[in-house]
Amino acid sequence: MSxxxxxxxxRSFIKDEPHIQFHDKRLWQIRxxxxxxxxxxxxxxxxxxxxSRIKEHTLSNLADYLEEFERKAIANGVVVHWAANAxxxxxxxxxxxxxxxxxxxVKSKSMLTEECEMRPYLEARGIAxxxxxxxxxxxxxxxxxxxxxxxxxxxxxxxxxxEVFADTIGTDRSNDDPHYLAEGMRQDTRPYxxxxxxxxxxxxxxxxAETGSVVVCxxxxxADLSANVPSLHIASxxxxxxxxxxxxxxxxxxxxxxxxxxxxITQYTSHFSAPKDGGELHYVLVDNxxxxxxxxxxxxxxxxxIRCGACMNTCPVYRRSGGLSYGxxxxxxxxxxxxxxFDLKKYSALPFASTLNGSCSNVCPVxxxxxxxxxxxxxIVVEQGQVSFIKKEAxxxxxxxLGDPKRYRQxxxxxxxxxxxPRAFLYNPFNAWGKQRELPAAPKxxxxxxxxxxxxxxxxxxxxx
Amino acid sequence: xxNRDAILAAxxxxxxxxxxxxxxxxxxxxxxxxxxxxxAALGKMGGVWLEGAGLADDFDSVIRNRFxxxxxxxxxxxxxxxxxxxxxxxxxxxxxxxxxxxxxxxxxxAETGSVWLSxxxYSVNALGYLPQHLVVLLDPADxxxxxxHAYQRREFFTARYAVLMxxxxxxADIEGVLIRGAQGIRSLTVLELPRSSND
Numbered sequence: 001m002s003x004x005x006x007x008x009x010x011r012s013f014i015k016d017e018p019h020i021q022f023h024d025k026r027l028w029q030i031r032x033x034x035x036x037x038x039x040x041x042x043x044x045x046x047x048x049x050x051x052s053r054i055k056e057h058t059l060s061n062l063a064d065y066l067e068e069f070e071r072k073a074i075a076n077g078v079v080v081h082w083a084a085n086a087x088x089x090x091x092x093x094x095x096x097x098x099x100x101x102x103x104x105x106v107k108s109k110s111m112l113t114e115e116c117e118m119r120p121y122l123e124a125r126g127i128a129x130x131x132x133x134x135x136x137x138x139x140x141x142x143x144x145x146x147x148x149x150x151x152x153x154x155x156x157x158x159x160x161x162x163e164v165f166a167d168t169i170g171t172d173r174s175n176d177d178p179h180y181l182a183e184g185m186r187q188d189t190r191p192y193x194x195x196x197x198x199x200x201x202x203x204x205x206x207x208x209a210e211t212g213s214v215v216v217c218x219x220x221x222x223a224d225l226s227a228n229v230p231s232l233h234i235a236s237x238x239x240x241x242x243x244x245x246x247x248x249x250x251x252x253x254x255x256x257x258x259x260x261x262x263x264x265i266t267q268y269t270s271h272f273s274a275p276k277d278g279g280e281l282h283y284v285l286v287d288n289x290x291x292x293x294x295x296x297x298x299x300x301x302x303x304x305x306i307r308c309g310a311c312m313n314t315c316p317v318y319r320r321s322g323g324l325s326y327g328x329x330x331x332x333x334x335x336x337x338x339x340x341x342f343d344l345k346k347y348s349a350l351p352f353a354s355t356l357n358g359s360c361s362n363v364c365p366v367x368x369x370x371x372x373x374x375x376x377x378x379x380i381v382v383e384q385g386q387v388s389f390i391k392k393e394a395x396x397x398x399x400x401x402l403g404d405p406k407r408y409r410q411x412x413x414x415x416x417x418x419x420x421x422p423r424a425f426l427y428n429p430f431n432a433w434g435k436q437r438e439l440p441a442a443p444k445x446x447x448x449x450x451x452x453x454x455x456x457x458x459x460x461x462x463x464x465x
Numbered sequence: 466x467x468n469r470d471a472i473l474a475a476x477x478x479x480x481x482x483x484x485x486x487x488x489x490x491x492x493x494x495x496x497x498x499x500x501x502x503x504x505a506a507l508g509k510m511g512g513v514w515l516e517g518a519g520l521a522d523d524f525d526s527v528i529r530n531r532f533x534x535x536x537x538x539x540x541x542x543x544x545x546x547x548x549x550x551x552x553x554x555x556x557x558x559x560x561x562x563x564x565x566x567x568x569x570x571x572x573x574x575a576e577t578g579s580v581w582l583s584x585x586x587y588s589v590n591a592l593g594y595l596p597q598h599l600v601v602l603l604d605p606a607d608x609x610x611x612x613x614h615a616y617q618r619r620e621f622f623t624a625r626y627a628v629l630m631x632x633x634x635x636x637a638d639i640e641g642v643l644i645r646g647a648q649g650i651r652s653l654t655v656l657e658l659p660r661s662s663n664d
Contacts, residue, residue, distance in 0.1 A: 026641050057486040063477040082469040135638035158640045178639035194558045221634040221649025228590035229557050250612035265577040274625035287472045295479035
């Protein structure tokens with residue numbers, strides 16, 4: 001696999017002004033809605049602390065909770081499967097479908113099935129996979145990865161969707177009214193739910209050990225359709241999704257949608273515990289690198305993630321580079337710390353796609369120390385020699401300058417003249433920092449010069465009088 | 466070793482030292498009256514609140530007045546007859562042509578404006594999703610203050626399937642434009658109606 005070059009990959013997104021403007025504004029708007037919701041709950045910070053500790057407790061006792069979850073599920077009549085990796089997950093799902101003559105899989109959004117690359121696997125074996133979340137369906141029909149874990153097509157404008165749908169489901173190319181497009185998708189999708197040879201699949205937001213239940217949160221009700229109309233329902237579950245008991249669930253449900261899109265709850269919070277009359281319910285518990293991550297002292301906290309996307313919405317780098325530029329299943333700050341656990345070499349650029357401002361950690365509902373983990377990954381990437389020549393040389397130079405007061409002073413005094421350079425020199429395609437922003441005017445003197453001048457007016461420095 | 470045993474062994478070996486499990490409070494001091502809070506929250510999530518109906522009313526007319534062009538109404542409640550009874554449905558796919566589904570909520574949550582429904586209320590779960598619109602009867606005495614109280618309810622421990630439904634099916638996946646009626650119901654109407662004494 002080739003290395004993801006985040007800077008290069010974001011270039012095509014950045015060069016399109018209307019797209020990046022919309023993307024940036026839309027995600028910041030969601031971040032603001034999240035703030036309103038968070039500030040509306042006096043116990044918000046207490047909930048974050050509880051959520052973090054419940055997750056840490058569960059992850060540190062995960063084997064027992066997995067056994068309890070399995071035991072309860074089996075007692076409820078659920079068939080439980082275990083998959084060590086993506087290949088096993090896909091094989092298990094395919095076998096369940098092919099044994100029952102299923103040719104169509106209607107499914108709700110699942111980052112885990114993206115991670116397993118299940119869609120191409122099943123499609124190569126003659127099973128049509130229909131994503132039933134609008135955003136995810138847009139991305140499927142456009143043959144792209146989701147660019148955001150909650151809003152998969154947030155990087156697209158309505159006119160892009162009109163093009164995709166015109167090419168694939170036959171809507172009118174000239175009509176880019178979102179209502180028309182959403183209705184077109186609804187009409188196109190409905191018959192798949194009703195096919196007698198269809199099965200349904202959902203992901204899993206939370207798995208409750210006490211009751212053996214899988215909890216799925218959607219706004220479109222598409223998980224409820226996928227699970228309740230066909231007789232077979234398969235739920236793919238990452239083993240880190242466990243929580244101990246039902247009484248712990250409200251802590252997460254109260255924060256998930258508030259953090260994700262700024263609404264108090266998703267329109268549908270659905271709990272599956274046992275098969276419906278005459279139906280089958282199968283759980284596939286998937287490890288796929290999670291137990292390995294559990295052993296990483298600095299990084300196991302990332303397994304607390306509840307996939308709300310708040311860290312993406314708040315991240316200035318994500319908002320201005322687009323999710324696709326991260327080249328992995330998980331984009332944004334959380335992607336920068338999860339993707340390297342799968343393949344450090346491939347994703348070595350991602351920990352550098354951050355300003356380390358810490359906003360991601362501050363909005364995280366389960367208090368993952370995302371920016372600290374990003375910093376730690378940088379150290380590992382550097383130790384393992386995965387840094388590009390230019391970045392290495394630039395860092396060496398920065399190290400020399402910042403470590404030597406004389407050099408630093410020369411350079412900062414010289415910086416005053418930068419503002420006097422011709423515009424074309426500063427705001428050109430080679431200077432990424434010159435895009436969409438103006439250089440602030442440099443002060444007439446550096447702080448060092450000011451201090452030298454003003455200090456002379458006092459007889460003694462403070463503290464020595 | 467089976468997959469299961471190998472995964473469990475790996476997890477057991479690699480999980481960090483055990484951290485304590487905190488106690489979760491109910492966070493229920495100084496909460497507003499449940500009925501008013503529910504109505505406000507439901508409205509914000511796009512649900513419609515209908516009040517003023519009494520047990521003596523003809524609910525089929527109440528529903529028809531709200532949806533004058535509806536042809537097929539499938540009812541799972543004794544208070545409304547509809548054009549077909551849920552008991553006559555033996556395959557969920559039959560609900561596709563239904564305009565209006567009618568069901569009674571097991572309970573509701575004031576904090577979020579959610580109604581709780583399970584296979585006990587639905588009989589056929591797809592009743593909440595395949596029809597174009599849903600009417601949910603709710604006894605105001607069945608509203609709990611917040612989600613912490615909701616997850617203490619016994620029904621949660623016995624239901625095979627349960628949903629907290631909060632407004633109609635919705636999406637804002639295209640340019641952030643809010644659309645009601647994504648894949649499921651286009652509208653959710655909550656009709657205030659106490660349970661009859663023999664319910």
